[in-house]
Amino acid sequence: MKIKINKNFLNLEENYLFSDINKRVNAYKEKNPNADIIRLGIGDVTLPLPKIIVDAMKKASDEMLSKDTFRGYPPEYGYDFIKEAIKDYYNRNNVSLDIESIFVSDGAKSDLGNIVDILGNNDIYIPNPVYPVYLDSNLMSGRRIHFIEGNEANNFLPMPDGLNNKPKVIYLCSPNNPTGATYNFNELAKWLEYAYKTGSLIIYDAAYEAFIVDSSPRSIYQIPNAKYVAIEVSSLSKMAGFTGVRCGYTIIPLELKANDVSLNKLWKRRQATKFNGVSYPVQRAAEAALSIEGVKACKENLDKYKENARLLSDLFDRKHIWYSGGKNSPYIWLKCPNNMKSFEFFDYLLDKANIVGTPGVGFGKFGEGYFRLTSFNTKENTIKAVERLEKLL
């Protein structure tokens, strides 16, 4: 064919991180078939869903069996019942949302990728290291990308100091994937102040909010006036173990206007054209997860992950190894000992302790020399890994 393709796709780098990791692990296993390898690189939940959620999904499935309760096309922005459940969930964190500002979707990744559709050719500011979707989705649209460096000095929580005063689109992820670093109230307030001053938009990824245990904001809307400058994208993936069930949501406040055009209205139009709503049984499952009882059941799972994170971060405290995360996050982001590079430490850990983690450089160039461990394995395996690391490091 002679039609034109989107040439921006040719500028994307292939991401070989996880296939590279698998290759190295498989090569090691071939040489050492009896090695008891512990995987602390998992970026996905592992504990089963609470019964209250599965019951809701099954009940909704049964409704589809009968003519009187069958449901066809769902509303593109979500049923009122789930939007109300999200509103209530936020209310419990002292955030008041307009029901019209809530858009339910099949996941935060879809929304974070698709949000680019409604925006023009802006300068894009992305923390580094960070979740790769912000970068790749903007490269696909040919945007000018600028990285905001995370490092040990700023605790991997880059601030706007030193940025120019032009309007821009800024991505923030807190608690951050992969560093686990979490902005506190004052830090977020400074970002918002910068956004007001410069006419910028903040796209705030709150997917890990349920891991927060200290007083850090769980929603950017806990900061006054955030509704004038910020979109929040979140998900039930981590909060309720929904990575396989698929449900997320995006808040686009009615107050959010770019040169008098309502972003809420643009997104409504985008979703009505290119999305047809979330599966009805999934929406009922999400409603159950967001209820007071559901949140309580989900918290039991979260507490198990948090306990694993504590076991790991206690070890690095004892060893005086620098790390971020571990407290408000399932991730521990540590500085590789002896100035090892990320992949060097990967090989070292695999060889000397049979532990698999994720090289930090896989999340951006400023991740070089760092390493991510996660708390999604079992407690037994996490304890065993801590014992091995205790001896090794």
Added chain:
Amino acid sequence: MKIKINKNFLNLEENYLFSDINKRVNAYKEKNPNADIIRLGIGDVTLPLPKIIVDAMKKASDEMLSKDTFRGYPPEYGYDFIKEAIKDYYNRNNVSLDIESIFVSDGAKSDLGNIVDILGNNDIYIPNPVYPVYLDSNLMSGRRIHFIEGNEANNFLPMPDGLNNKPKVIYLCSPNNPTGATYNFNELAKWLEYAYKTGSLIIYDAAYEAFIVDSSPRSIYQIPNAKYVAIEVSSLSKMAGFTGVRCGYTIIPLELKANDVSLNKLWKRRQATKFNGVSYPVQRAAEAALSIEGVKACKENLDKYKENARLLSDLFDRKHIWYSGGKNSPYIWLKCPNNMKSFEFFDYLLDKANIVGTPGVGFGKFGEGYFRLTSFNTKENTIKAVERLEKLL
């Protein structure tokens, strides 16, 4: 804020079709509270899901309850089990698909909207009247749109005669929404020949394929060499009543290359960045629907809709009123009697027969003077509507 928005959104026309219809119906009901209104405007399935599908969804939900069978992130392009089920479904229609060419999604609307992402600034050719997503998603990207006129003379099956020889992107929908018109083998072969000759891409919407009862192709890949010029988008929405369950799929053949770039590879990258796969229980439900037993159960529902369509088209045959569809489609697209305009006939039908349909002009300017009736109401109501129309027309 001072950031730039996507200004193409400002060129979109608001679609007031269904809100306008509701206003007129509500105004009529207020004046005539006892009117027994029959809705033949429904564009959504109404019959409940077969038990085999709901059982599969519930079984998969139960698997999420146990650590050993719990599933996290699904593969972005679909589990192998559902890709195999789609491959088998096509095999039964004598189409052989490469498993790598199949992408499972939350619905055809998402894929039809998002496919624009991987394409460059091409001339876009869209039949008119037609499903509005092709137009709106391309307007959002600022593409140059050209309409291919459907009319009585071409039976609302526009052909490439008269089009220039430049490479272009062409949307085809067969059986067509809203006209029900269905391309036969020779007509599709001519479109493909035109696409080869001009280096064009055909985006083929096969969402209504399960309604086909004659020898018309159910997949564009039934025509030899279609894999070099056509993407096919389809859905379980109509075939299995999945409008509320949400599952569709897109076939991008490995053979499909634009100036040596594989569209399959571009879409893989797009989906891996901006999509995270379909809900596991939904994929199991879809697998059940596509099985031989599932298709048989779904056919019982389809036969009921088809019987309603037959009742309506028989009436228009008797009345010598021109129409398309009704045979391979749940839609009957009729010429408004006495040269009435679409909305004039809408008011006439509502007032004289208490029947609600959809004005054809709502699907594009070449739909003016036509009207869409659907077979998604009950048999009882369809018979009652036919009796009223028998007297009126």
